[in-house]
Amino acid sequence: MVSTLTFPKGGVHPPESKGLTEQLPIQVMPLPAELHLILGQHIGAPCTPTVAKKAAVGEGDLVADVSKGLGVPLHAPAAGSIKAIATAAHPIRVTTPSITLAVDREAQPRQWTADQWQQLTAQELLQKVHDAGIVGIGGAGFPTHVKLKPPADTPVDTLLLNGAECEPYITADHRSMVEKAEEIVEGAKILLKILGIKTCVVGIENNKPDAIAAMTAAVRAAGGDDSDISVVTLQVKYPQGSEKQLIQAITGRKVPAMALPSAVGVVVHNVSTTRAVYEAVALGKPLIEKVVTISGRGIVKPANLLVKIGTKVSDIVEYCGGISDEVAKVVLGGPMMGFAVSTLDIPVTKTTSAVLFLTKEEIDTTPLSSCIRCGWCLDACPMGLEPKEIGLYVEANRPENTEQFGVFECFECGSCAYVCPAKRPLVQFVRLAKMKAKRS
Known part of the structure; x- marks a missing residue:
């Protein structure tokens, strides 16, 4: 294990607040009665429904797609019928177009069978990633297949997997690395084949020693090909998980202003996105569920939950035993980059990393004042x-x-x-x- 790495400029050290959930194994949340599938779940053009009201759908079936512009398809997270094509609550736009799926909770879960992918070409693998609707799970939701096709004039030599998870409270990636390290490593091999390169480095902050150990063991156990995958330890410093900061910390390369990481020969993917790529390619499973951290001192039972895309926050609250009277703010995402919401009717999307229920003791209510030019x-x-x-x-x-x-x-x-x-x-x-x- 190498000495801890970090980026040279700026950064802060907010309280980690990960103790509520970092040792809690991932739980599978039971299916809610309805799922609300927002049509704009990624950067680019929103999806257009490919199903009509009252149509029956199976788990994993296509329900919406993008015919023009940047985007990926959307799939049914569970079997059921289309109840409505209307709107759902949104943390920024207030409401947004969506599909409401009435879930058939009596239907048998679909079995996803492992298949060999090693004989597929890079283009065939890339198509599977697109068809599964994979987007960046840990960030703004950039379509993954586009990231895997860097411009021809900026050749890539290194794949970085982001396991920093530097935001306070959030432990979804942490638990995924501890519990699903082998799948993440196989996903990394798929990404390397698509990119046509050999080198992959996984960066993990040193406040996750169990994740570092699990990923290191999985890399050692994988072997069997000429890929060069390694794990490096990062200092705990926010925002270590930002693409440009991660690249500089691990490779020493500085991405120019307004340029993409490929400009310095690097592609970055989140570890959970990498696991989703494994599921898409090796299992044929689209992105229909994700691990979400439910935390804060205002929720009765904090958890790391595997939830279906489209699950409402209100259903999560009910499953986790409700919220206390001390809740002062509900945040989708982390406390640094997330969005405070005023309703629990907002559904989980492909990019939802956490839902936080923060009490008055956990937030700063000091009123703002004029800039004092302190620097x-x-x-x-x-x-x-x-x-x-x-x-x-x-x-x-x-x-x-x-x-x-x-x-x-x-x-x-x-x-x-x-x-x-x-x-x-x-x-x-x-x-x-x-x-x-x-x-x-």
């Missing part, structure tokens, strides 16, 4: 940007002038807002600036 946000920003200036320009109604401060290079990690003594909503300022600058 702490400049020190914390891992991209070397100027968050305070972006905020000041947005307040002055000049968002179109924020590009000079790197607003489009910001990936909204929240490090600046975390350290701000004035409690300014710097991430929200950035999001507003991006939205208004694109419209101008």
